[in-house]
C-alpha cells in the first residue's frame with residue numbers, strides 16, 4: 124500500500140472526477156479528486172496511491188519512478204495493485220479489465 | 223556482491239559517497255534517522271549503508287504504518303466486524319499484521335469474512351454491490367493515505383451509501399518524531415524526511431525538528447542517488463553550522479504539499495487526544511478520528527465491540543527498541559528464529575518497509591564502491 128505508482132492519463136472522466144490511466148500497460152480508472160487545484164490533461168503523468176492521483180509529475184520523473192519500482196523489485200506488485208483496483212470495473216465499456 | 227556500477231547514475235553515487243566521506247568529521251558520530259519505511263526498504267535493498275563511513279549510522283524510523291499499528295486496534299477491528307456481522311476489508315499489507323488473537327488472515331481462515339482491497343474505493347464499491355450487507359474498511363496509513371479514506375467517505379455520503387463503515391487508524395508523521403526526540407535516551411543527530419507523505423503535508427510540519435530540537439531535516443526522494451544526496455546535504459548543514467528543513471526532492475515535491483488533499487482530510491477527520499503506537503506507546507495528537515458530522519460512517523461510533531480483549535505481547539520481542547533506534551533488528555533474540563517474514567511475531571517483520579523484514583530479506587546484499 125505504500126507504493127506510489129506512475130501512470131499516464133489516457134482519458135479524463137470529469138463527471139465522476141475520475142480518469143482512465145495507463146499503468147505499465149494496465150488500464151484502470153483512478154480518482155482525480157486530489158488534483159482539483161492543479162487539473163491534469165490527457166497525456167500527463169501522475170503518481171498514484173491506493174487508487175488516487177496524488178500529484179502530477181514530469182515525464183522524466185515518471186520514467187525515474189518506474190526505474191525505482193523495478194530496481195526495488197516492486198514493479199510486479201505495482202502492476203498487481205493497479206490491476207486490482209476494482210471500483211472502476213462496472214462502468215468499463217469493454218466489460219472487463221482492459222490490459 | 224553488487225557493485226555500485228550496476229546502478230543508473232553510478233558515477234553520481236560514487237561521487238556523492240566520496241563527498242560524504244570528505245564531509246564527515248572523523249572525530250564524531252552521526253546518527254541519522256530515515257523516517258519513512260520506503261527509505262528503509264531502499265537502503266537495505268541497495269545496501270546503501272555499506273557505502274557510508276563507519277561513523278554514520280542510519281537508524282530506521284517509525285514510518286511503516288502496519289509496523290506501528292498496535293495489537294489492540296487489530297483486535298478491536300476484527301471484533302467489531304465479527305460481533306456486528308460486517309465484511310472486513312483492508313489493504314494486503316494489513317492481512318498478516320498480528321493482533322493478540324491472530325491476524326486478519328488467520329481470522330479469515332477461522333471463517334471470518336475478510337477481504338483484501340487495493341483502494342478504499344474498492345471497499346465502497348463492495349458496499350454498493352452488497353446493499354444487504356455492511357462493509358467496514360479497516361483504514362491504516364499516514365498522511366499519504368488519509369486523504370484517500372476521507373475522499374471515499376465524502377463520496378459515500380454524496381451517493382447516500384448507508385452500509386459503508388470505516389475503522390479509522392490513520393496516523394501522523396510529526397507527533398512520533400517529537401515523541402522520539404523527547405525520549406531521555408535519544409541520541410539522534412538528524413532526519414531524512416519522507417518523500418510521499420510530504421507530497422500531502424509539505425515541508426513546513428518538520429520545522430519544529432530543526433528549530434525547537436536543533437536537528438537538521440532533509441526531505442528525500444527514493445532513488446539511491448536521492449538518499450545519498452540527502453545524507454550529503456545533512457552533513458553540509460553540520461559543516462556550515464546550519465540547521466534547517468531542506469527539500470532534496472523538489473523536482474516532485476512542492477514545499478507546500480497538496481492543499482486539496484489536506485482540505486479533504488481536515489473536513490472528515492480530526493486529531494484524537496492520543497493514539498497507541500506499537501512499540502512507542504500512547505502519543506498525544508498522533509492519530510485521526512472521524513468527525514462527528516460523519517459519525518454514520520464511523521465503525522467506532524456505530525458499532526460496539528464488548529468482547530474485545532488484548533493479550534500482552536511476547537516480552538522477548540524488542541520491536542519498541544528497534545523502532546526507537548536503540549537496538550538493531552538482528553539484536554532481538556527472536557530475529558530470524560521465531561520471528562521471520564513467514565511467521566512474524568512483531569509487525570516490523572510483516573512488511574519489507576519494516577526494519578526487521580528489510581534486514582532479514584536483504585542480509586545477503588553487499589555492495590562496494
Ligand code: SF4
Pocket residue numbers: 538539540541542544551554555556557558561566567568569570571578
Ligand atoms: S525480530 Fe520480530 S520480535 Fe524482534 S524486534 Fe523484529 S519484529 Fe519485533
